[in-house]
Amino acid sequence: MFWTSQALILGLAHLAASKPFSSQSKRWDDFGVKHAWDEVPRGWELHGPAPTDYTFDMRIALRQDRFDDLVTALYEVSDPTHERYGQHLSKEEVAALVAPHRDSVDLVESWLAAHNLDLASSERSHAGDWITIRVSVAQAEKMLGTKYNVFRHGQSDEYVIRTMNYSLPNVLHEHVALVSPTTYFGTMKSMKATSFIHEGGPTIQSDPNLARLTGPNSLATVPSSCATTITPSCLRALYKTSDYTPSATKQNRLGVVGYLAEYANRADLDTFFKSFRPDAVNSSYTTVLVNGGGDDQSRPGVEANLDIQYTTGISYPTPNIYYSTGGSPPFIPDSYTPSNTNEPYLDWLNFIVDQKDIPQTITTSYGDEEQTVPRDYAIRVCNIFAQLGSRGTTLLFASGDSGVGGGQCLTNDGQNRTAFMPAFPASCPFVTTVGGTTHVSPEVAVDFSGGGFSNYFARPSYQSKDVSTYLTGLGNQYSGLFNSSGRAYPDVSAQAQGFQVVVNGRVTPVGGTSASSPTFAGVISLLNDYLISKGKAPLGFLNPLLYSKAASALNDITSGSNPGCGTNGFSAGKGWDPVTGLGTPDFSKLKKLLG
Known part of the structure; x- marks a missing residue:
C-alpha cells in the first residue's frame, strides 16, 4: 500500500545536517486542539484506559499543497462544456497536485524525530501526503497531548482504542490535516x-x-x-x-x-x-x-x-x-497483541489511489x-x-x-x-x-x-x-x-x-x-x-x-x-x-x- 520513497532518504540527510531537535523541543509542547468530542459518540461506551505499551500504526495526513488546483482540474475534465472535458489526469499528475510542501514534510519529520521515532521505518504514500509509523499508546499520548482509552460498541460488541480529543503542536496545524486513529470511532462493524x-x-x-x-x-x-x-x-x-x-x-x-x-x-x-x-x-x-x-x-x-x-x-x-x-481485527481487551488501526475504510482508499489502473x-x-x-x-x-x-x-x-x-x-x-x-x-x-x-x-x-x-x-x-x-x-x-x-x-x-x-x-x-x-x-x-x-x-x-x-x-x-x-x-x-x-x-x- 505504501513504500518508502527517495524523498525519505533525502529528508533524513537534511535532518542529519540540521540543528539538534532538543533545541527546538519547546514548540512541540505548545499544543492547540485539533478535534474534540463533547460526549462519547452514541453507541459507544468507555471500557477503560488503553495499555500504554500497546502499539498501532499512526497515520499522518499532510496538507496537500495544490489541492485547489486538483479540484479545478476535476471540474474542468468533468464539465461537458469545458474544452478539457474527458481529459482525465494520470496517477502521476494527481500525485504532483496532492504532494505536500517541502516545509510540511520537514516539520513533520522533525516532530517525529523529536519523539525518537524511527523515520527509516515509516511508510509513505505515492504522493508523500500520508506518513504511516508504528507508535505505542504512550508515545501517541505524548505526541498528541491526549489520553487513549478502550471503548466498546454495544451493538457489535467491538472494542477500539480511541481518544475523545487530540491536539497538535501549534506549529503543525497548517501542515497536518489529520492524525488517525484518534477521534473517529467508526469501524466497519459499526457502520451501516x-x-x-x-x-x-x-x-x-x-x-x-x-x-x-x-x-x-x-x-x-x-x-x-x-x-x-x-x-x-x-x-x-x-x-x-x-x-x-x-x-x-x-x-x-x-x-x-x-x-x-x-x-x-x-x-x-x-x-x-x-x-x-x-x-x-x-x-x-x-x-x-x-x-x-x-x-x-x-x-x-x-x-x-x-x-x-x-x-x-x-x-x-x-x-x-x-x-x-480486511483491516485488522478489533482490539481484544484481554490481549495486547499489536495490531493496525482497525480503519479498513482508509486502508481501501489508500490502496486504490496507489493503483496505476482503477475501474x-x-x-x-x-x-x-x-x-x-x-x-x-x-x-x-x-x-x-x-x-x-x-x-x-x-x-x-x-x-x-x-x-x-x-x-x-x-x-x-x-x-x-x-x-x-x-x-x-x-x-x-x-x-x-x-x-x-x-x-x-x-x-x-x-x-x-x-x-x-x-x-x-x-x-x-x-x-x-x-x-x-x-x-x-x-x-x-x-x-x-x-x-x-x-x-x-x-x-x-x-x-x-x-x-x-x-x-x-x-x-x-x-x-x-x-x-x-x-x-x-x-x-x-x-x-x-x-x-x-x-x-x-x-x-x-x-x-x-x-x-x-x-x-x-x-x-x-x-x-x-x-x-x-x-x-x-x-x-x-x-x-x-x-x-x-x-x-x-x-x-x-x-x-x-x-x-
Whole structure:
C-alpha cells in the first residue's frame, strides 16, 4: 500500500545536517486542539484506559499543497462544456497536485524525530501526503497531548482504542490535516450497510420475463411483477439496457467495495445466474484482497451478494472486481497483541489511489451519520474521492436507509438539538449519491431513501440552481432542522426494494439503497463501455454532467417522501429533490446524448 520513497532518504540527510531537535523541543509542547468530542459518540461506551505499551500504526495526513488546483482540474475534465472535458489526469499528475510542501514534510519529520521515532521505518504514500509509523499508546499520548482509552460498541460488541480529543503542536496545524486513529470511532462493524433482508417479502425461483426481454417480442412495458420482485430483467427493461451488449470488455471494469467479513459467494452467483441471467452462467468476478481481506466461500454475505449479483447481472460480460478489505481485527481487551488501526475504510482508499489502473466505475454501500465522523477525517476522505474522480473513475455511494435521519435525531455537539441527520460519504460533493425508488409505471420514492443536506460540505456550484429551486418551493418547512446551504443529496436514484438475491443457495428478498447504488453503477458501466468502444474517455466524475445536459435523460420521480426524525421528511417533486435526486437512469437516452 505504501513504500518508502527517495524523498525519505533525502529528508533524513537534511535532518542529519540540521540543528539538534532538543533545541527546538519547546514548540512541540505548545499544543492547540485539533478535534474534540463533547460526549462519547452514541453507541459507544468507555471500557477503560488503553495499555500504554500497546502499539498501532499512526497515520499522518499532510496538507496537500495544490489541492485547489486538483479540484479545478476535476471540474474542468468533468464539465461537458469545458474544452478539457474527458481529459482525465494520470496517477502521476494527481500525485504532483496532492504532494505536500517541502516545509510540511520537514516539520513533520522533525516532530517525529523529536519523539525518537524511527523515520527509516515509516511508510509513505505515492504522493508523500500520508506518513504511516508504528507508535505505542504512550508515545501517541505524548505526541498528541491526549489520553487513549478502550471503548466498546454495544451493538457489535467491538472494542477500539480511541481518544475523545487530540491536539497538535501549534506549529503543525497548517501542515497536518489529520492524525488517525484518534477521534473517529467508526469501524466497519459499526457502520451501516445500507441494505436489509425484507422479512416476509415475496420471492421467485426463476424469472418468467426472461424469454420476453429481447428479440422481436421484447417487453414493450415493464412487467407488473417488477413492482414487488426485482430481477436483472426488471432493471434491464426498466432502465432500457436490455438491447445493449458490452464490447469493450478488455478495457472497461466495474468495482464493488466490500469490507470486514462480507464475502461475495461464487456458488450463489452461479445459482443466481441460472435463475435470473442464464446467458451469464459460468462467468464470475475477480476478488482483490486488500490489507489482509478474506474470501471465505463458506460465509456468503447478504450485502456482498446483493452488490455483486446485480452489478454483474446488469453489466455482463463486463469484468467485475470485488474488493475484500480486511483491516485488522478489533482490539481484544484481554490481549495486547499489536495490531493496525482497525480503519479498513482508509486502508481501501489508500490502496486504490496507489493503483496505476482503477475501474472506471466503483460502487460502495456503506455509510455513517455524518456527525459521527470528525470533520477533518470526512474532509480528507472526501478529498481522496476527488483524486479518483479526476483520474476518470465514477464513484457511486448509497444514500442510506433512514430517510432524513434515524433514531433520536439529536446533535452530538453537547446541545442535544433535534435535527435531520445527513450521511457520509453520501454528503461528499465529489461522489454521486444514489437514493431509492420502488414500484413501476411509475416509479415512486421509497420511504427509506436517505436524503438531505450536509453540515460539513458547502453546496457545490454544479447543483446550485436545482437545489435553490427546490428550496424555494419548500419555503420555511423544516426551518432549523437542516443546513440549507450544504451539499444536497442524493444526486440520482434507482430501484431499492424486493431484490431477489441468492444467499446460501436460497432466494432472499433484500431492500435498501445498497441495491440502488450497484444498479445505477451497472448502467454507468454500460455507458462507459459504449464510450470506450468509440475511442472516447469514460465518464469519470458524473455530477457536473448530471446536473446539466444529462438531466433530461433521467426519469424524474415526482411522488413519495423520506420520513424520519418525527417528520414526514422531504417530498419528491418535479426536478431535483432530496429523496430521489434528479431521477432514475434511461440508458437509451443517455447513450444517445453521449453520442
